[in-house]
Amino acid sequence: MNSTITSKTSSSPLTSPAATILSPCAACKILRRRCSEKCILAPYFPPSEPLKFTTAHRVFGASNIIKLLQELPESQRGDAVSSIVYEANARMRDPVYGCAGAICLLQKQVAELQAQLARSQAELLAVETQRAHLLAVLCMEMASSSSQQLQWADPNPLQSHDFLLDQVDAAHGAMIWEETLWS
Numbered sequence: 001m002n003s004t005i006t007s008k009t010s011s012s013p014l015t016s017p018a019a020t021i022l023s024p025c026a027a028c029k030i031l032r033r034r035c036s037e038k039c040i041l042a043p044y045f046p047p048s049e050p051l052k053f054t055t056a057h058r059v060f061g062a063s064n065i066i067k068l069l070q071e072l073p074e075s076q077r078g079d080a081v082s083s084i085v086y087e088a089n090a091r092m093r094d095p096v097y098g099c100a101g102a103i104c105l106l107q108k109q110v111a112e113l114q115a116q117l118a119r120s121q122a123e124l125l126a127v128e129t130q131r132a133h134l135l136a137v138l139c140m141e142m143a144s145s146s147s148q149q150l151q152w153a154d155p156n157p158l159q160s161h162d163f164l165l166d167q168v169d170a171a172h173g174a175m176i177w178e179e180t181l182w183s
């Protein structure tokens, strides 16, 4: 019983650190150099992701990557490596503009979609205005048809119309009278 327990507890913690020391990081493996414990690239280029370093190395060069990482505090190195790898991948796709090309394309898409949205909002507003107008016309027609039924009770509108016509005739008559006076 005791022997099996001790063998289990002693073997399991020993295997994992031994494995990391034995296999070099992706960078050292590709550069064919010895990966030391203090390898600056090891934390960011694990042996499980060799393509990450291959791309970054092809675009920026290993010595430039190492120099850049040495100039940075350790807390910023992870972000820097992510940025380098992202830019390297973008440069592989677009050697001239790289990341900026992708940003430009996306900004163009945003502008196009914003214009499309503005057009759709204008169309929506036009349709809503038309709907409100049609509703108002419908309401007015309904109101006038109901008032026509009640017109016998309110003769005033006709009276005021006749009064206006009288006013126009009076003004016209005065003009004729003035013309005959001066000719």
Ligand SMILES: [Zn+2]
Pocket: 024, 025, 026, 027, 028, 029, 034, 035, 036, 039, 040, 041, 042
């Ligand atoms: Zn290494």
